[in-house]
Amino acid sequence: MFTGIVEIVGTVLEHKELDQSASGGNGNSMVIGDAEKILGDCNLGDSIAVNGVCLTVTEFDKSTFKVGIAPETLRRTNLGQLKPGSHVNLERAVAGHVRFGGHFVQGHVDTVATIVEKKNDENSIDFTFKLRDPQYILYIVEKGFISVDGASLTVTRVDDKEATFSIMMIAYTQEKVVTAAKEVGDLINVEVDLMGKLVEKQLNYQIERQFSSGNLSLEGLVGKIVDKKLAEKSI
Template identity: 35%
Template sequence: MFTGLVQTIGALTPLGPTHLRVEWSPQIEALGNLDEGDSVAVDGVCLTVESCLGHGFIATASPETLQRSTLGLLESGARVNLEDSLRVGSKIGGHFVTGHVDGLGYLESAIATATSWEIRFRVPDPTLARYIVPKGSIAVNGISLTVADCCDRGTWFTVAVIPVTYRETTLQDLQPGQAVNLEGDILGKYVEKFLRLGPAAATDAPDISMDFLTHHGYL
């Protein structure tokens, strides 16, 4: 589990079909206490540390992960966002991010304003687009962002990115048409399932309806 608050930028190098090496600057201490078996979000993809390096680690990405995310598209030395896993008692400044990427989005535009960067993404997959709602949470390459605006179907959305986030992440590297990893809000996925299955999913469960959610403060 992660929060979507990127700690540093590293460099990714493919090592054969499925193995990856991830490294970061020796001056960075944010990820300096990793052990084998730990989880790290790499551009929003949860990877397990198989072996530790001085300032990096080796991990394996499954064929499913490579197919669903950008990790299979990146060239040697590509810059990636890195976040260590959430520890019990740590502050949660973003939102709950699992590191299980739902699919790809594509940058359409990034426009600098007086106070932020207004960035627009396209989401061609409708099974992913349905989780994108105005003012909802979205993880873009592992970065916790708030949806500023989107169409009803969620096939495009915009975010307003403050300068420090733009400067300290790989958002600054993106070019129009470039793919990004997207993960929808996990809470929305569970709500959708309960609404779809209704009380038939569990005989002793309450009937989850729009009225029920409104009454309990979800809407």
């Protein structure tokens, strides 16, 4: 579990598609440097969020660490685009004794989004993103939490039809995360708030159970909602 409060920005030193070393596991691996600040208490097997993606440390020294990247992770995230010299947001998994400054971030990225607009608003930056997978807009609400490249941010606008959402990045955050330097057309990792997905699953379960038991009162309620929506569209 993570907080979405980025600790430092690291630098990709090496990115291999087929790492045959013992710590590479014959798969995709990445070595990240400039990470001294977060490696003092590091152990093999620890989790570190890299651009919001929870990855397992397979090798480390005083300033660098290696992680393996699964094919599913490459499909879901922007990590496949990283190359030596790329900068990444880093956060250690949260410890039980620390204050929780952001929101509950799993490090399980749902999808990516493209920056479609970037503009200054006084000393802040107003970003608008378009989701690659539009179904995830269901879980994004105005003034709700969103994890963008692992940074906990507040949603300022949502367009359900266009599958876009916006955030406002203050000056302090701009100095602490990699996203501030990205431009229109670049990809960012998105993790939606877990609570929305949990609520949806529970509601779907309850509705299916009601229908399977023959409870027509729920069916009538759904019918009324549908009739109301159709009437609104006809006005």
